[in-house]
Amino acid sequence: xxxxxxxxxxxxxxxxxxxxxxxxxxxxxxxxxxxxxxxxxxxxxxxxxxxxxxxxxxxxxxxxxxxxxxxxxxxxxxxxxxxxxxxxxxxxxxxxxxxxxxxxxxxxxxxxxxxxxxxxxxxxxxxxxxxxxxxxxxxxxxxxxxxxxxxxxxxxxxxxxxxxxxxxxxxxxxxxxxxxxxxxxxxxxxxxxxxxxxxxxxxxxxxxxxxxxxxxxxxxxxxxxxxxxxxxxxxxxxxxxxxxxxxxxxxxxxxxxxxxxxxxxxxxxxxxxxxxxxxxxxxxxxxxxxxxxxxxxxxxxxxxxxxxxxxxxxxxxxxxxxxxxxxxxxxxxxxxxxxxxxxxxxxxxxxxxxxxxxxxxxxxxxxxxxxxxxxxxxxxxxxxxxxxxxxxxxxxxxxxxxxxxxxxxxxxxxxxxxxxxxxxxxxxxxxxxxxxxxxx
Amino acid sequence: xxxxxxxxxxxxxxxxxxxxxxxxxxxxxxxxxxxxxxxxxxxxxxxxxxxxxxxxxxxxxxxxxxxxxxxxxxxxxxxxxxxxxxxxxxxxxxxxxxxxxxxxxxxxxxxxxxxxxxxxxxxxxxxxxxxxxxxxxxxxxxxxxxxxxxxxxxxxxxxxxxxxxxxxxxxxxxxxxxxxxxxxxxxxxxxxxxxxxxxxxxxxxxxxxxxxxxxxxxxxxxxxxxxxxxxxxxxxxxxxxxxxxxxxxxxxxxxxxxxxxxxxxxxxxxxxxxxxxxxxxxxxxxxxxxxxxxxxxxxxxxxxxxxxxxxxxxxxxxxxxxxxxxxxxxxxxxxxxxxxxxxxxxxxxxxxxxxxxxxxxxxxxxxxxxxxxxxxxxxxxxxxxxxxxxxxxxxxxxxxxxxxxxxxxxxxxxxxxxxxxxxxxxxxxxxxxxxxxxxxxxxxxxxxxxxxxxxxxxxxxxxxxxxxxxxxxxxxxxxxxxxxxxxxxxxxxx
Numbered sequence: 051x052x053x054x055x056x057x058x059x060x061x062x063x064x065x066x067x068x069x070x071x072x073x074x075x076x077x078x079x080x081x082x083x084x085x086x087x088x089x090x091x092x093x094x095x096x097x098x099x100x101x102x103x104x105x106x107x108x109x110x111x112x113x114x115x116x117x118x119x120x121x122x123x124x125x126x127x128x129x130x131x132x133x134x135x136x137x138x139x140x141x142x143x144x145x146x147x148x149x150x151x152x153x154x155x156x157x158x159x160x161x162x163x164x165x166x167x168x169x170x171x172x173x174x175x176x177x178x179x180x181x182x183x184x185x186x187x188x189x190x191x192x193x194x195x196x197x198x199x200x201x202x203x204x205x206x207x208x209x210x211x212x213x214x215x216x217x218x219x220x221x222x223x224x225x226x227x228x229x230x231x232x233x234x235x236x237x238x239x240x241x242x243x244x245x246x247x248x249x250x251x252x253x254x255x256x257x258x259x260x261x262x263x264x265x266x267x268x269x270x271x272x273x274x275x276x277x278x279x280x281x282x283x284x285x286x287x288x289x290x291x292x293x294x295x296x297x298x299x300x301x302x303x304x305x306x307x308x309x310x311x312x313x314x315x316x317x318x319x320x321x322x323x324x325x326x327x328x329x330x331x332x333x334x335x336x337x338x339x340x341x342x343x344x345x346x347x348x349x350x351x352x353x354x355x356x357x358x359x360x361x362x363x364x365x366x367x368x369x370x371x372x373x374x375x376x377x378x379x380x381x382x383x384x385x386x387x388x389x390x391x392x393x394x395x396x397x398x399x400x401x402x403x404x405x406x407x408x409x410x411x412x413x414x415x416x417x418x419x420x421x422x423x424x425x426x427x428x429x430x431x432x433x434x435x436x437x438x439x440x441x442x443x444x445x446x447x448x449x450x451x452x453x454x455x456x457x458x459x460x461x462x463x464x465x466x467x468x469x470x471x472x473x474x475x476x477x478x479x480x481x482x483x484x485x486x487x488x489x490x
Numbered sequence: 491x492x493x494x495x496x497x498x499x500x501x502x503x504x505x506x507x508x509x510x511x512x513x514x515x516x517x518x519x520x521x522x523x524x525x526x527x528x529x530x531x532x533x534x535x536x537x538x539x540x541x542x543x544x545x546x547x548x549x550x551x552x553x554x555x556x557x558x559x560x561x562x563x564x565x566x567x568x569x570x571x572x573x574x575x576x577x578x579x580x581x582x583x584x585x586x587x588x589x590x591x592x593x594x595x596x597x598x599x600x601x602x603x604x605x606x607x608x609x610x611x612x613x614x615x616x617x618x619x620x621x622x623x624x625x626x627x628x629x630x631x632x633x634x635x636x637x638x639x640x641x642x643x644x645x646x647x648x649x650x651x652x653x654x655x656x657x658x659x660x661x662x663x664x665x666x667x668x669x670x671x672x673x674x675x676x677x678x679x680x681x682x683x684x685x686x687x688x689x690x691x692x693x694x695x696x697x698x699x700x701x702x703x704x705x706x707x708x709x710x711x712x713x714x715x716x717x718x719x720x721x722x723x724x725x726x727x728x729x730x731x732x733x734x735x736x737x738x739x740x741x742x743x744x745x746x747x748x749x750x751x752x753x754x755x756x757x758x759x760x761x762x763x764x765x766x767x768x769x770x771x772x773x774x775x776x777x778x779x780x781x782x783x784x785x786x787x788x789x790x791x792x793x794x795x796x797x798x799x800x801x802x803x804x805x806x807x808x809x810x811x812x813x814x815x816x817x818x819x820x821x822x823x824x825x826x827x828x829x830x831x832x833x834x835x836x837x838x839x840x841x842x843x844x845x846x847x848x849x850x851x852x853x854x855x856x857x858x859x860x861x862x863x864x865x866x867x868x869x870x871x872x873x874x875x876x877x878x879x880x881x882x883x884x885x886x887x888x889x890x891x892x893x894x895x896x897x898x899x900x901x902x903x904x905x906x907x908x909x910x911x912x913x914x915x916x917x918x919x920x921x922x923x924x925x926x927x928x929x930x931x932x933x934x935x936x937x938x939x940x941x942x943x944x945x946x947x948x949x950x951x952x953x954x955x956x957x958x959x960x961x962x963x964x965x966x967x968x969x970x971x972x973x974x975x976x977x978x979x980x981x982x983x984x
Contacts, residue, residue, distance in 0.1 A: 077876055084878035088772025091765045095789050095852070098845045102792075105807045106799065292689035300683065301690070312973070314693045319899065319969045320962065321906020323933050324700060327940075327958040331703035335946060353696050360693070386679040414796025417908035417933070421940045421954075443798045450802050450913060458806060465799050476794060 106469070110462025116251035116264065117206040117214045119177060119240060121155040123185065124199040129154075130189065131196065143193065148185040152177055152204065159245065160236055172232055178205040180265035205253070206246065208263040208456035210237055214248065217455065254463055258429040259440070259448070263456035266449070268464045270428050274344050274439030275413060281348025281435065282355055282412050287405055289352075290359030291394075297360070298367045299389055318357035325354045326418030334422060341423035342438040350418050355408040362404020366397040399486035406479040410472050416443040442468050496549065496650060500657055504542040507661040511537030514668045528675035536674040539681055540664030545657035552649045560645060564638045569630050583631075590616065591635035591642075605632050704962065707955035714949040715742050720956060726919035726930075728939065728950045742953050744960065746919040750836070750929035754915055755904035757840025757925060758847055763897060765844075766851025771881055773852070774859040786853070793849035801913030804842040809833035809914060812841075816926070831926040832916070839915035840925070843907055847900050854896035855889075858979070862888045895975035902968035906961060908933040932957050 130136075130146040153174045157164050160173055181204045188202065189195055205211075209228040212218050214237060224231050240246035257267025301307040329350035333339045339346050370393050378388040419425075424444050432439035440448075446468065449461040512534035519525045526533075564587060565573075565580055572583045593616035594602065601615055612632065668674070712720070723743025769789065773782050813833045821827035831837060862885050870880040886893070916928025917938060939954040946952070 077879070081876045081878045084881070085772070085776060087768045088776055091768035092772060092785050092789070094765050095769055095792065095845075095848045096785070098848075099788060099792050101807070102795065102799070102803050102845070105803055109806065289689045289692055292686045293693060294690075296683075296686035296690045300686065310690060310693055312970070313697050315973055316966060316969050317693060317696060319902055319965065320700070321903075321908070321933070321965055323906065323908045323936055324704075324958055324962050324965075327936070327955060328696070328700045328703055330940065331707055331955065332699050336703070356693065356696070384675065384679060386682060410794065414798065416796065416798045417912075417937065420937050423941075425941055443796055446798050446802065447909070447913075450798075450805055461802060465802060468796065469799070472794060472796070 106462050106465050109458055110464075110466045112215050112217070113254055113459045113463025113466075114251050115215070115248045116253060117211040117246060117248050118203045119206050119246045120201055120203045121152070121159055121245065122199050123151050123155045123202045125151065125185075125189065125196045126154075127196050136193065136196075143190050144186065146186070146189070148182045148189075149174065149179075151185060152181050159243075160239070169232070172230055173236065176207055176210045176233055176236065178207050178262060178264045180205060180260070180262060205264045208454065211264055212456055212459070213237060214241070214246065217459075254460065255467075258431070259427045259445070260429070263452075263454055263460050266457075266460055268442060268445055268467055270431055271440045271442045271445035271464075272467070273431055274347075274424070274428070275442040277344035277432070277435040277439065278348040278351055278441060279409055279413060281345060282351045282409060283405070285348070285352040286355045286359050286408065290356050290405070291363055291401060293356075294360045294363035294367060295389060295394070298364045299385070299393070314357050314360055318361060321417075322354060322415055323417040323421065325350050326421030328353070329418060329422045340436060340438070342426045342428075342440075344432060344435040344437075344439045344441075346422050347419050347424055347441060348435065350422060351412040351415060354415065354418065355412045358408035358411065359401075359405050362407070363397070363401045366400025366404065367393060369400065370396045396488070399482055403479045403483050406475050406482070410475040410479075413471060413475070414443055414468065416441075416447055419444050420447070442471075493549070493553065496653055497546075499654065500542055500545050500549070503545075503654075503657045503661065504538045507541035507665070508534040508538040510661070511535075511665055511668055514665055515670075515674070518668065518670050525670045527671050527673050528678075532674040532678050533668050533672070535678045537661055537664040537668065539678065541657050541661035543681070544660045545653050548656045549649070549653045552652065556645050556649065560638065560641050563641060564634060567634050567637050572630075587631050587634050587638060590631045591638045594632070594635055594639060700962065701959075704955050704959040707952055708959045711949055711952035711956045714952070720744055720953075724921060726935070728953060740950065742949065742956075744932075744957070746921045747930060747932045747935055747957070748960075749921050750915065750919070751905055751931040751933070753925070753929060754836055754839045754843065754911060754931060755901060757836055758843035758904045759897070759901060761841055761844025762847035762851050762900065766848045766900075767855055767893070769848070769852040770855035770859060774856050775877060775881055775885070786856070789849045789852055791849075792846065793853075795846075797846065797907060797909040798913075800842050800846050801909045804838050804910060804914035808842050809835075809838045812838055832928055834914055834916040834928045836915065836925040836927065836929050839911050842914055843904055843910050846907070846910065847904060850900045850903060851896065854899065855893050858889050858892035858896060858976075859885060861892070861980070889979075891975050892979040895972040895979065898968050898972035898975070902965040902972070905968070906933065906965050908937065912937055932961050936961075 127134075129150050130148075131142050133142075136142045153170060154164075156162075156173050156177065157170060162169050162173055164170060184204065185202065188200075206214065209218070210233065213220070213229045213234060218227060218229055220227070220229070220234060229237075237246060253265065254267045255272075256269040257265055258270035260266040297307060297310065301310075329346055333346045333349055334341055374392055374396065375388055378392045379385070383391065419441050424440050425448060426438050426440050427448075428438055428440045442464065446461055446464045449457050449464060452461075512530045515526055515528075515530045515533035519530075523529070528536075561584065565584060568580060568583055568587075572579060590612065594605075597605070597615065605612060605615060612629075720742050721744055723741055724745050725741045725743045726746045727741045729740035769785075773786055777785065810833055812831045812835070813829045816831035817827050817829035820830055866884055866888055867880060870884040871877070875883065911931045911934050915930055915934060917930050917934060918928050919930045919935070920927070922929070936954045936957050939951060939957075
C-alpha cells in the first residue's frame with residue numbers, strides 16, 4: 051500500500067502539477083477499491099467453503115461416537131421359551147419377548163419398583179428398540195445361552211444418546227424436551243456405574259437404513275454406491291477411451307464428427323436429472339430392468355460420466371507430442387500399433403486423472419438415482435447389483451428429510467464419510483498427476 | 491445351459507483359438523518370424539475374433555429374439571375364449587401361464603398328473619410350492635404352461651448348440667486362413683477400428699435416447715393434456731393419480747414452475763457472478779503465484795462438493811439463519827418478532843446455489859481473462875492506465891464475449907440444479923415476486939412426480955417427461971449458444 055500512496059503525496063506536494071489534474075488520487079483510490087473487491091470476493095468464497103465444512107463437521111463428528119449401555123441380561127428360559135418348544139418349533143426363538151429381558155435387567159440395575167408401570171416404561175425407553183433383534187440374533191446363533199446371564203452391550207436410545215453427548219439443552223422445561231428428568235438422573239447414575247458410556251460408533255459404517263437413528267448406518271448404502279462405481283468404472287473407462295481414440299486419432303474431419311463433438315460437449319452440460327429420466331424411460335420401462343437396482347444406477351451414471359472421461363482423454367491424447375507418433379510410424383509401426391503401444395501409455399496418467407474425477411462426480415450424484423427408485427428403505431446388504439439397493443448420497447438425502455435431531459447428526463456423519471471418499475479420490479488424482487505428468 | 495456359462499464357454503473357445511492360431515502361424519513360419527507378414531499374436535487374435543465375435547452376435551440376437559417368438563407362440567396356444575377378450579386379457583393370461591410354468595417345474599410327477607387330469611386345485615398346489623398365483627388358475631393353463639416349458643427347454647438347447655457351432659466353425663474357418671503371407675494384423679486392426687467407432691457412437695445414441703424417450707413419453711402426456719394448457723397454464727395442481735379417475739383431473743401449468751426456476755437461478759447468478767468475476771479478475775491480474783496456487787484450488791473444492799451437501803447446508807444452516815435474522819430485524823424495526831423470510835425460500839435456495847456456482851464463474855472467467863493477449867495489457871499499462879483501468883477498459887471488453895458464454899454455461903447449470911432446490915426451495919408452486927417466500931422449480935416437480943409408486947399411464951407421472959424435455963431444451967439452447975460464443979472467442983485470440 052505504501053508504494054502506491056507515496057507518489058500521490060509527491061504529486062500533491064508540487065503545486066505546478068496541480069494545474070494538470072489527471073485525478074491520480076481518485077484513480078489510485080479506485081485502484082485500491084478494485085483490489086479490495088477482488089480480495090473480498092475470494093474471501094467470501096473461502097468463507098463459505100469454511101462455513102460449509104464447519105457446519106458438516108461440527109454437526110457430524112459426534113456421529114462417530116455412540117452411547118451404549120452394557121447390562122447383564124439374564125436369558126431366562128421362562129421368558130424366551132415358556133413352553134419348551136424351541137427344538138420343535140423354529141418360530142419360538144424368533145418371536146420371543148426379548149424386550150422383557152431388557153426391561154428386567156434394567157429394572158434390576160436401576161432398582162425400580164417393577165409394579166410402577168410409567169416409571170418402568172421411561173426406563174425401557176432409554177434403550178434402543180433395536181435391542182430386540184440384537185438379543186434375538188444372539189439367542190438364535192447360540193441357543194445354549196438360554197438360562198445364563200451374559201453382559202450385553204445395547205445401544206442407547208437416540209435421545210439419551212444426544213443428551214449424554216450434551217446436545218440437548220436440559221434447562222428447557224421438562225415437558226418441552228424429549229428426555230425426562232428421571233431419565234437424566236438414571237443416565238448419570240448409569241454413567242457413574244460405568245454401565246453407560248460413549249464408544250466409537252462402528253454401527254454408522256455397518257448398519258443399513260433404520261427409522262431409529264441409533265440403529266441407522268451407511269453400510270448398505272455404501273455397498274450400493276460401490277457396486278455402481280464398479281459398473282461405471284468397468285463400462286465408462288474402456289468405452290470413453292475407445293471413443294476418444296477414434297475421435298482424436300482416426301475420425302475424418304467432417305460434419306458427422308463435428309456433430310459428435312458438439313454433442314459430447316452438450317452431454318457434459320445436460321442436467322443430471324435428465325439422465326435419470328432417460329434411465330427410467332429406457333432401462334426400466336423399455337428394457338424391463340428392476341427398479342432400485344444398482345445396475346440401472348450404474349448404467350445411468352456411466353452415461354453421465356462418459357462425456358467427462360471423453361473430454362479428459364482427448365485432452366490427454368492431444369498433449370502427446372506428434373514427434374512420438376512420427377517416430378513410431380517411421381519405424382514401421384502401423385497406426386493402431388503407434389496409438390496402442392506408444393500414445394496411449396503416455397496419455398494414461400491424464401486419462402486416469404479424468405476418470406477419477408468423473409467417478410468422484412458420479413459418487414456424489416443424487417438426482418438421477420432418485421428417479422430410478424433408489425430412494426428405498428434398504429435394510430439388508432444387497433447380494434448383487436441386481437437387488438434393490440441405495441446409494442450414499444441418496445441415504446444422505448433420506449436422512450436429511452428426517453425431523454429428529456439425532457438424524458441431523460447422522461446425516462452430517464454420512465456426509466463426512468462421503469466427503470472423505472471424495473477427498474481420497476481427488477487426492478489420488480492429484481498425486482497421479484504430480485507423479486506421472488510430463489511436460490513435453 | 492445358462493447364458494453366463496455359455497458366455498464363459500465362448501471365452502474359453504476364444505482362448506483356445508488364440509493359442510491355436512498363434513501356434514499354427516509359428517509352425518508355418520518355420521522358425522523364422524520374418525517369414526510372417528504379421529506377428530504370431532495377430533494371427534492368434536484373428537482366430538480368436540472369428541471364434542468369439544460371430545458366436546457372441548448370434549447369442550445376442552437369440553437372447554432378444556427367442557423370448558418374443560416364445561411369447562407369440564404361447565399366446566397363439568391360448569384358447570380362443572381368451573383370445574377373443576382382447577389384448578389386456580391375453581397379456582394377463584400370459585403372465586399367469588408363465589408363473590404356472592415356473593411352478594410346474596417344482597412339482598413332483600404325481601402332483602403333475604393330478605393337475606393334468608383336473609383332480610387337484612392349481613392354485614393351492616402351486617401355493618404349497620411357494621408360487622403365488624394372481625387369480626384362480628384355469629385348467630387350460632396347465633397345458634399351455636407345459637407347452638411353454640417345453641419350448642423354453644428346446645430353445646435353450648438350440649441356442650447352446652447354435653452358438654457353440656458358430657464359435658467352432660468360425661475358429662476353424664479362421665485357422666485355415668492362417669498362412670505366412672496372410673495379413674492378419676490388418677484384419678485385426680479393422681475389427682478394433684470398428685469397435686472404436688461403435689464406442690464413439692454411444693455418445694450420439696445417448697442423445698438420441700434422451701430425446702426419443704422423452705418425446706415419446708411427453709407425447710403420451712400431450713394426448714391427455716393439451717400442450718397449450720401445459721405451456722401456458724398458470725396453475726400447477728396435478729392432484730393424485732386416483733384409481734378410476736381416468737383422465738386428467740389436475741391442472742398442469744408449467745408457468746409457475748418455470749417462474750420459480752428462473753427466479754431462483756437469477757438470485758443465484760446475482761450472488762455468484764460478482765463474487766466469481768471479481769475473484770477471477772483478482773486471481774488473473776493481481777494475485778502472486780503463491781496466493782493463486784492456494785486460493786484457486788480451494789475455491790474449486792466448492793465445485794467438487796456434491797450438491798446434496800449444499801442442500802443439507804441450506805436446510806440446517808442457511809435457511810434457519812435467514813429465518814432467525816429476519817425475525818430479529820423485524821423485531822428491531824417494528825417490535826414484532828415475526829420472521830419475514832421463510833426457512834425454505836427463493837433467497838435460501840438462491841444463495842446456496844450461488845455459493846455452488848462461484849467456482850464455475852471464477853474458473854471459466856479466469857481461463858478467458860488469461861487468454862487475452864499480453865500485448866493488449868502491456869499497451870494499456872504503457873499508456874499510463876492503472877491496473878484496474880486496464881481491466882475495466884481493455885481486458886473486460888476484450889474478454890466480454892467469452893465471459894458471457896461462461897455465464898450462460900453457469901446459468902444452464904443453475905436451471906438444471908436439483909438437490910439444492912429439492913431441499914431448500916419448497917414444493918409450493920406459486921407465482922409471486924417476494925423472494926422471501928418459497929417457490930418451486932421444474933426439477934423439484936420432476937422428482938416429486940417420479941418418486942414413490944408409479945403408474946406409467948397417468949398424466950401425473952408422464953408430466954415429468956414433459957417437464958424434462960422442457961428443461962432439456964432450455965439447457966441445450968443455453969449450452970449450444972454458450973459453446974458457440976466461447977469457441978468463436980477462442981479462435982479470435984489463437
